Amino acid sequence: MPTMIPVTVVTGFLGAGKTTLVNAWLGGYGRGEVAVIVNEVGTIGVDGELLADRVRTLVEITGGCVCCRTQRELVLALEKLAAEVPAPGRVVVETSGAASPAGVLRALAAGGERGAFALDGVVTVVDAGRVDRVLDHDLAVEQVACADVVVLSRGDTCDGDALAHAESRVAEHAGAAIVVHAKAGTLTGGDGTLEALLARARATFPSPRPVSPARSASHVYETVSLTLEGDVDGERFADFVEDELGRIAGRLFRTKGIVSVAGIDARMIVQGVADLMEVTFGAPWRREERRTSRLVLVGFGLDPVALESAFLSCARLAPPP
Numbered sequence: 001m002p003t004m005i006p007v008t009v010v011t012g013f014l015g016a017g018k019t020t021l022v023n024a025w026l027g028g029y030g031r032g033e034v035a036v037i038v039n040e041v042g043t044i045g046v047d048g049e050l051l052a053d054r055v056r057t058l059v060e061i062t063g064g065c066v067c068c069r070t071q072r073e074l075v076l077a078l079e080k081l082a083a084e085v086p087a088p089g090r091v092v093v094e095t096s097g098a099a100s101p102a103g104v105l106r107a108l109a110a111g112g113e114r115g116a117f118a119l120d121g122v123v124t125v126v127d128a129g130r131v132d133r134v135l136d137h138d139l140a141v142e143q144v145a146c147a148d149v150v151v152l153s154r155g156d157t158c159d160g161d162a163l164a165h166a167e168s169r170v171a172e173h174a175g176a177a178i179v180v181h182a183k184a185g186t187l188t189g190g191d192g193t194l195e196a197l198l199a200r201a202r203a204t205f206p207s208p209r210p211v212s213p214a215r216s217a218s219h220v221y222e223t224v225s226l227t228l229e230g231d232v233d234g235e236r237f238a239d240f241v242e243d244e245l246g247r248i249a250g251r252l253f254r255t256k257g258i259v260s261v262a263g264i265d266a267r268m269i270v271q272g273v274a275d276l277m278e279v280t281f282g283a284p285w286r287r288e289e290r291r292t293s294r295l296v297l298v299g300f301g302l303d304p305v306a307l308e309s310a311f312l313s314c315a316r317l318a319p320p321p
């Protein structure tokens with residue numbers, strides 16, 4: 001079994017500041033540790049030149065978005081990196097501002113022919129000062145909805161009220177993402193490195209946020225947040241995944257959740273991309289902690305009422321008196 005190489009996807013709308021942040025994060029690694037794949041829509045690469053001195057291997061994919069026309073080039077690039085000896089410790093894929101993360105995630109989901117890759121997180125960068133204009137675009141809404149982490153960039157150009165407004169707008173679409181700020185290309189707070197940021201995203205699952213119908217009605221992409229207090233029955237939850245989620249697999253982009261299963265001490269971590277689902281186990285539930293199952297679905301044509309009803313039916317039945 002090959003060693004799994006973590007892949008981080010950095011996405012965001014045109015001009016969000018992705019390359020500036022990636023460049024800062026690369027400073028936290030040795031030159032031989034990270035490989036970077038940069039995608040640009042034009043036929044001439046620019047961003048890659050800005051990153052080349054900091055990385056072990058740089059692959060530029062130009063002339064189209066890796067979510068569609070050049071998706072095969074992304075898969076081939078990943079395969080080539082997996083064949084390197086030694087293989088890189090991490091791969092960062094910086095998409096073009098015009099790329100759909102759903103297409104990129106589908107390319108990554110199967111792990112390649114070598115089965116060597118594992119999605120480690122999606123980081124979406126949003127210009128805090130342009131949030132209203134940006135989120136008028138369906139593509140930007142999708143980029144935010146698929147995120148594990150949303151970075152509000154250029155926070156140094158906004159006052160406190162503008163940053164609070166940007167957080168509020170992003171929260172309407174980021175059902176399961178943590179939101180952090182960046183000023184002058186550097187994260188504020190204690191998440192200065194990419195590793196620290198991803199570790200926090202793995203350890204923290206924000207409370208589900210309601211999506212504003214007035215804001216989201218014109219957008220194709222939807223976020224459905226489901227919560228169940230207490231344990232689920234393992235067999236019922238497996239049926240829910242197979243039947244309910246299987247029925248809408250073609251309309252799902254991301255599935256993410258932490259589930260409390262009756263009889264299992266550890267948190268069950270659910271990660272899905274399109275119709276591929278991965279289940280792992282995380283930290284144990286603490287004795288004093290309230291066990292709660294939370295699931296976030298990102299896709300289109302979803303029925304929140306039916307999904308909530310089906311999810312709640314997974315609850316463990318109380319034993320007879």
